[in-house]
Amino acid sequence: MGIPSDPKSLIDEARDGNRAALARLISRIEYRNEDTKKLIEMLYPMTGKAQVWGITGPPGAGKSTLVDRLIAKLRQQNKKVAVVAVDPSSPFSGGAILGDRIRMQQHFQDDGVYIRSLGTRGRHGGLSHSTKEAVLALDATGFDVVLVETAGVGQTELDILKLAQTVIVVLVPESGDSIQVMKAGLMEISDVFAVNKSDRPEADKLVRELVANVGLNPHDEHSWIIPVCKTEANRDVGVDELLFQVSNHQEYLEKSGKKAEKVKAFLREELVDILIEGLRNSLDSVLATDGGAQLLDQLYQKKIAPYEAAKVLSGRT
């Protein structure tokens, strides 16, 4: 199959299950140009069917194995699954954390699975925006579940998880004191906890602490009580229960009307991202002109102060 270049045919092919077309579509969204906008506008009316799940946890928690298990089980339910593995390319984590190529091989023959890595290199805070639009594209091209996996540990990753409807936080006994977990605000983003490698010593202690802390959260009869699942992903233990709890949460969101809130929050951030990206582009253009260079020079020479200079610059965009 060839890959058509005109937007409509490209989208049609991607929706028909042409993998190369889908890959090209996501790449064209990553390019962030006028074409990206056109594609998103065309894709948007086709969205709204996918569930968007997030999964995060510290390095070594076994996220990848767990994700593979989740994929396999969702496939048994005949659901199409896309994984967006987001790696803000930490320079110290070293290389192919996500190993999407290896994982992709495993599912290569399966049209119902698509795994894609997104990275940031060189882009200013645009990763969360690209991720949102990749999620829209995967939703529009017929995936039932879009699973956003973050490699780990920073503020960028947490921001990205906000776009998911259901967030699974994977911890292992070694993740440390659950009090730290609380402090760090993981409670706020988590909808389901998975204590993985739960055959290890201290696993029960972590589970108990998490359950106790969940109980401390202010709640009434309408609240979602974050379940704590024990899993051993590599032996396929507890993964069904995890999946069940995720379904429960999705059902809870639907029934409580909170799903619409989540989708609207996603769309709100998409709007903000679009306008900020537009401003950045326009500032890049203006600052590249002679006038821009002169303004910067005046600022450098302290003939003008920053907020005043920003106001002048704003008048030129």
Place this chain on the structure above:
Amino acid sequence: MGIPSDPKSLIDEARDGNRAALARLISRIEYRNEDTKKLIEMLYPMTGKAQVWGITGPPGAGKSTLVDRLIAKLRQQNKKVAVVAVDPSSPFSGGAILGDRIRMQQHFQDDGVYIRSLGTRGRHGGLSHSTKEAVLALDATGFDVVLVETAGVGQTELDILKLAQTVIVVLVPESGDSIQVMKAGLMEISDVFAVNKSDRPEADKLVRELVANVGLNPHDEHSWIIPVCKTEANRDVGVDELLFQVSNHQEYLEKSGKKAEKVKAFLREELVDILIEGLRNSLDSVLATDGGAQLLDQLYQKKIAPYEAAKVLSGRT
């Protein structure tokens, strides 16, 4: 000493060495309101004397000990030193990485040292902006060296380091294969490498690899060749050499005219940050109105597509 609240007196007190006033000044900059702008505009003409250094490295590399040694040595040279410890509050790193309170105690009696942590909790990508303005404030209040220390490992931290003139990257033999270091683009941000805990096995191997990789960088007689220093911060070994190399780099920046470029790049980002912050605030306001809610609802119901909705929104800001 009391803390005056009017901006001019507050700045005067901070410049006179009143610690409480300085702390209040930085806090008021962190608040991000109209007052922040006024303070920055007043401080800006007093800036331009400080050297801005950055220091980063993986957790456990011994950055804090190294920073303490650098402070002690700079104090021997009678230089005033401020440390801005930036922690994008990773939820998995667990608590008080930076231990600024403990470290502050050590230097509590010394008016020539000021250590301040900045965190992100809840703020969207604004940490790099707050850090820039804290650096301006510390420069304006008479510090000779402002050392920006990042806790570690993500994209946010790398963005923050771009504001420094000289970046020290601290590695330890366990940091792993230097090829990974190259891939991850640490070469691009590093001006001086410190191989800390250099008494450990494999340290020499890491040094050799770094030196070899530095040599592979395209360079001519005008280029800065990144030096690789061996340090053992806890025994005070190699720290003088490190300091010497940092001074060399600052001298190189001055002589080559690259210091002006670095300062202008800093100011350029400050302008962009100011305008983006302004846009975010204005979008928050518009989206909080009935009209904003209606637009979001139309988008949710797919009566309008994202880029079109963004254009409508833009017309209302």
